[in-house]
Amino acid sequence: MSVLVYIENWDGKFKKLSFELISYAQGIARQMNTSVVALSIGNVAEEELKKAGNYGASKVIAVNDSRLHQLVNQAYAAVISRVAEKEEATVLVFAHNITGKAVAPRVSVRLKAGLVSGAVALPSSTEPFVVKKNIYTGKALAAVTIKSPVKIITLAQNSYGLAENPADARIENFTPELTDHDFATSVIESNKQTGKILLTDAEIVVSGGLGMKGPEFWAPIEELAGLLGGATACSRPVADQGWRPHYEHVGQTGKIIAPNVYFAFGISGAIQHLGGVSSSKIIVAVNKDKDAPIFESANYGVVGDVATVLPELINLIKEYKAQ
Amino acid sequence: MKILICLSNVPDTTTKIRLTADQQAVDVAGVQWIINPWDELALSRAIELKEKNPAVVEKITVIHVGSKESEPTIRKAFAMGADDGIRINAVAKDAYFVAGEIAEVIKSQAYDIILCGIESSDTNGCAMGTMLAEFLDLPSVSSVSSLDVEGGNISLNREVDGGYEKIQTSLPFVAIVQKGIALEPKIATVRGIMAARTKPLQVFEPAGIDALTEVAAYELPEAKAKCKMIDAENIGQLIDLLHNEAKVI
Numbered sequence: 001m002s003v004l005v006y007i008e009n010w011d012g013k014f015k016k017l018s019f020e021l022i023s024y025a026q027g028i029a030r031q032m033n034t035s036v037v038a039l040s041i042g043n044v045a046e047e048e049l050k051k052a053g054n055y056g057a058s059k060v061i062a063v064n065d066s067r068l069h070q071l072v073n074q075a076y077a078a079v080i081s082r083v084a085e086k087e088e089a090t091v092l093v094f095a096h097n098i099t100g101k102a103v104a105p106r107v108s109v110r111l112k113a114g115l116v117s118g119a120v121a122l123p124s125s126t127e128p129f130v131v132k133k134n135i136y137t138g139k140a141l142a143a144v145t146i147k148s149p150v151k152i153i154t155l156a157q158n159s160y161g162l163a164e165n166p167a168d169a170r171i172e173n174f175t176p177e178l179t180d181h182d183f184a185t186s187v188i189e190s191n192k193q194t195g196k197i198l199l200t201d202a203e204i205v206v207s208g209g210l211g212m213k214g215p216e217f218w219a220p221i222e223e224l225a226g227l228l229g230g231a232t233a234c235s236r237p238v239a240d241q242g243w244r245p246h247y248e249h250v251g252q253t254g255k256i257i258a259p260n261v262y263f264a265f266g267i268s269g270a271i272q273h274l275g276g277v278s279s280s281k282i283i284v285a286v287n288k289d290k291d292a293p294i295f296e297s298a299n300y301g302v303v304g305d306v307a308t309v310l311p312e313l314i315n316l317i318k319e320y321k322a323q
Numbered sequence: 324m325k326i327l328i329c330l331s332n333v334p335d336t337t338t339k340i341r342l343t344a345d346q347q348a349v350d351v352a353g354v355q356w357i358i359n360p361w362d363e364l365a366l367s368r369a370i371e372l373k374e375k376n377p378a379v380v381e382k383i384t385v386i387h388v389g390s391k392e393s394e395p396t397i398r399k400a401f402a403m404g405a406d407d408g409i410r411i412n413a414v415a416k417d418a419y420f421v422a423g424e425i426a427e428v429i430k431s432q433a434y435d436i437i438l439c440g441i442e443s444s445d446t447n448g449c450a451m452g453t454m455l456a457e458f459l460d461l462p463s464v465s466s467v468s469s470l471d472v473e474g475g476n477i478s479l480n481r482e483v484d485g486g487y488e489k490i491q492t493s494l495p496f497v498a499i500v501q502k503g504i505a506l507e508p509k510i511a512t513v514r515g516i517m518a519a520r521t522k523p524l525q526v527f528e529p530a531g532i533d534a535l536t537e538v539a540a541y542e543l544p545e546a547k548a549k550c551k552m553i554d555a556e557n558i559g560q561l562i563d564l565l566h567n568e569a570k571v572i
Contacts, residue, residue, distance in 0.1 A: 073453070073456075073465060074462060097484075098482065098483060101441070101449040101450070101465060102463070102466070103453075104453075105451075105453035106454070108419060108450070108457075108535075109454050110457060115418065115419070115448075117448050117449050117450055118447055118448075128539075134447060135445060135446055135541075136334075136338075136340045136445060136447070138544065139339075139340040139544070140349065140541055140543055140544070141541065141543070141544060142446075142540075142541050142542075143541075144538055144539065145536060145538075146535065146536050147535055147536065148535045154449075184461075184492060184496070185491065185492040185493075185496070186492075187488045188490065188491045189488065190486070190488045190489075191487050191489075192485045192486035193486055196485065198484050198485050204572070228572065240506075246468075246503050247482070252444060253360050260571045261565065261569070261571045271337050272336050275336075278544075281569075282569045284565070285550070295550045296547075297547060297550075298550045299548070300550065300553060300561055300564055300569075301551070301553065302553050302554075302555050302561065303555060308555070309555055313561070313562075316558055316559055316562050320562050320566070320572075
């Protein structure tokens with residue numbers, strides 16, 4: 001018996017997200033009195049793999065097959081399912097991100113293992129196995145029972161912190177057998193920006209809405225994000241009007257984010273927008289309309305014109321940083 | 324080329340969610356039902372592709388798992404431009420159930436492209452389409468943000484962290500689509516609405532796939548504390564609160 005956690009790497013490095021997943025898996029392992037096995041797919045140095053031990057993994061299985069350096073859903077599902085069987089995993093943990101959403105449902109069908117996607121907490125009980133998740137984009141929660149012997153969870157971002165729990169992780173290399181059938185899709189071209197903080201990773205997000213008046217007024221949004229080491233985002237109408245790229249759109253049909261602080265400048269706060277940001281720890285709203293719905297969800301609000309409040313805030317943050 | 328779109332019907336995204344008194348269900352009395360926004364975008368893109376490439380795209384079929392009460396959702400898809408539809412006569416239990424039931428019905432039918440929205444706005448599962456691909460043993464491409472079929476050649480992009488990748492795939496395949504696949508939902512025309520009444524809709528009884536999960540109870544999130552208002556003339560107080568009270572900067 002074991003809890004198997006799939007830990008993704010980005011250019012050979014794990015992220016905080018990977019360690020949060022191991023911490024979460026360790027939490028479940030403690031409830032079930034078993035141990036955590038971490039699975040890494042890709043080219044990751046031993047020293048990096050060892051870090052999984054800091055959060056409680058007692059074993060790390062490393063799969064390094066050059067055909068798996070790109071995400072191929074079928075092949076990943078095949079590898080993960082095989083390792084789960086080999087390790088007699090009763091619970092599998094994935095991130096609720098692009099990779100987790102692409103692979104965990106396949107593993108669920110392969111292993112006939114019930115899936116709860118976007119879990120927000122440790123299981124409230126393991127017999128029966130009940131875990132809570134957001135539904136209606138955070139407007140309600142559901143406690144879901146998984147009835148199958150093997151269980152799969154994808155963990156919502158930023159819903160579980162890091163918990164150090166040092167164990168000496170044993171590293172084991174594993175070479176799965178894969179067939180051409182597992183590689184029916186392939187990447188023919190890759191377009192990625194590098195060096196920018198990803199919106200879904202950012203601890204601080206600075207976002208603008210139609211109240212910003214136009215794309216030519218976006219410089220202070222970027223400046224504030226830069227000062228705070230955060231990412232920029234926007235509301236749906238801003239993306240739809242082409243002021244900002246679609247990948248910056250946060251909201252129910254865009255990206256769902258959960259940073260430490262979400263700054264909303266000139267965003268009225270339609271219910272669909274709030275669905276994408278309501279899991280943020282702190283929401284700061286600046287809007288000239290005192291009745292804007294965003295203030296009902298914000299922790300801190302300023303009624304005022306973004307054109308004067310934002311530059312003032314930037315100046316004060318600069319002073320604060322200089323101290 | 325035949326395209327299949329899986330449709331879920333969900334409460335309008337502006338719905339205020341209430342629970343029944345025993346917290347065993349979401350209270351859907353008075354709820355306006357719509358096509359799940361991502362499925363609607365998938366359907367809109369399929370219709371655009373058919374209009375642009377009539378020689379390539381022969382037919383657009385929609386499939387839905389639901390009771391007779393959800394048929395207006397399928398008729399709405401017809402009005403938008405789908406050619407025919409299938410309803411599996413069962414109440415959706417979980418993603419595994421829905422994917423398994425759809426797979427049972429369509430495994431003998433030859434669709435080239437199966438489109439599914441990345442999630443449904445009610446259960447936020449992000450699972451059904453990928454599960455369907457696995458049930459059918461087909462390739463799946465996830466987070467698809469653009470799809471074209473010009474000249475019969477498939478061209479598709481999937482979103483990845485910080486950008487996108489162009490993907491090649493064998494046919495048939497399942498595309499899990501997200502925002503960007505179509506810019507705007509297709510609006511039904513009066514002619515479309517008239518035609519929708521007579522388009523063929525087949526009904527299948529469920530095959531009896533077992534759900535693997537069930538909801539034990541629902542709850543509403545805790546009410547948020549009242550917003551602290553800061554005077555626009557005193558922005559320094561905001562920084563003080565973020566630093567000393569919230570401890571986030």
